[in-house]
Amino acid sequence: MPLEKPYLDIPGTTVFDSDMARTGYHMNQFCISLMKAENRERFLADERAYLDEWPMSEAQKKVVMARDYLGMQSLGGNVYYFAKMFFTDKKSVLYGSSTMAQMSEDEYKQMMIDGGRPLEGNRFITEKDDG
Amino acid sequence: MARVTAGLTTSHVPAIGAAIDLGKTGEDYWKPLFKGFEFSKQYMQDNMPDVVFLIYNDHASAFDLSMIPTFAIGCGESYESTDEGWGPRPVPTVKGAPDLAWHIRQHVIQDDFDLTTVNEMSVDHGFTVPLSLLFGQPKEWPCLVIPFAVNVIVYPPPSGRRCFELGKSIRRAIDAFDDDINVQIWGTGGMSHQLQGQRAGLINSEFDHQFMEDLIHRPAELAEMPHIDYQRDAGSEGIELVMWLIMRGAMNAKVREVHRHYHVPASSTAVGHLILENA
Numbered sequence: 001m002p003l004e005k006p007y008l009d010i011p012g013t014t015v016f017d018s019d020m021a022r023t024g025y026h027m028n029q030f031c032i033s034l035m036k037a038e039n040r041e042r043f044l045a046d047e048r049a050y051l052d053e054w055p056m057s058e059a060q061k062k063v064v065m066a067r068d069y070l071g072m073q074s075l076g077g078n079v080y081y082f083a084k085m086f087f088t089d090k091k092s093v094l095y096g097s098s099t100m101a102q103m104s105e106d107e108y109k110q111m112m113i114d115g116g117r118p119l120e121g122n123r124f125i126t127e128k129d130d131g
Numbered sequence: 132m133a134r135v136t137a138g139l140t141t142s143h144v145p146a147i148g149a150a151i152d153l154g155k156t157g158e159d160y161w162k163p164l165f166k167g168f169e170f171s172k173q174y175m176q177d178n179m180p181d182v183v184f185l186i187y188n189d190h191a192s193a194f195d196l197s198m199i200p201t202f203a204i205g206c207g208e209s210y211e212s213t214d215e216g217w218g219p220r221p222v223p224t225v226k227g228a229p230d231l232a233w234h235i236r237q238h239v240i241q242d243d244f245d246l247t248t249v250n251e252m253s254v255d256h257g258f259t260v261p262l263s264l265l266f267g268q269p270k271e272w273p274c275l276v277i278p279f280a281v282n283v284i285v286y287p288p289p290s291g292r293r294c295f296e297l298g299k300s301i302r303r304a305i306d307a308f309d310d311d312i313n314v315q316i317w318g319t320g321g322m323s324h325q326l327q328g329q330r331a332g333l334i335n336s337e338f339d340h341q342f343m344e345d346l347i348h349r350p351a352e353l354a355e356m357p358h359i360d361y362q363r364d365a366g367s368e369g370i371e372l373v374m375w376l377i378m379r380g381a382m383n384a385k386v387r388e389v390h391r392h393y394h395v396p397a398s399s400t401a402v403g404h405l406i407l408e409n410a
Binding site: 006007010011012013014015016017018021025028029031032034035040069070073078079080081082083084086087088092093094096097098100101102108111112113115116117118119122123124 | 145335
């Protein structure tokens, strides 16, 4: 029997559950490896070669090299692991979140200063479909 | 005998730590956030505990996917700040309280909560930012600290109910400790926030204010709130608020609110802060 996932109808949200953590295991552990300075240097010097040392799927390697964090999340990644990549690129967590929100960093930062993204229209996928 | 003298909650956003470390707390962006902690810093000086029992979550620092304890109690003698990718935060070594921690561990496991015992680990911003917010930038931390890590990153975290009951067990353990010491319980994390997905940036102030009210006055009812309500209404990362219920379980059924502060935003997060005393 599949796991019960009541959170699948939350729009714009992927819950890092057992299935996602299983799928993204090696990609997330690759991110963890970037907590060591020598690994950050090696990764930035030749990203493809570094990624080829990890048993990740080709699709996972591609989204990592493209810094496509939404793509990484859909393939089992999680933001607290991505943070190690943000810092490797000398970027902030806020920057990373803004890319997933598909906004510029400044637009996103201003949205937060203005009180954040409102809940209304963002509780159920169907709310969006209903327009 | 040991006494629980206060319960405290606070968010633990990494950017708050960076603002403190880089001397930016007086900037317009940060001023209102830190203003709400001025009372609390003085309160800590006037009511300094011997030990802080600090409930937090590790952010893929000490515990990555290779090991995911749901509840982990630090029984070690000291803990260093983790290098999360930009070098360790420049904070003092944290001195543990191993005698009390080992005591709590045995009591709580016999009470059916299967804790993981950790003696050697580093502590990340989830742990050090609350210390900096309440103690500033001292050369040495002014009291001993027991780290208590909760998995809230890999779904599912423990339920609110289990956290609340665990808090009660921790309280019984502290009450049964022979040394004449004062202990504060800190629950950290939250409040509403979502850091990932297209919905990143979600904030729900209404939820947050209600959560603080219910935590103070109706904690048993609040503890029944299912995970999906946190996820849907407080953001995928807002679910870490279950950690506040461990603190609340360790306090009396009736508490007195000493201080409250709420501010949006710190980076992508709604910051909530309470100081409670047993009534």
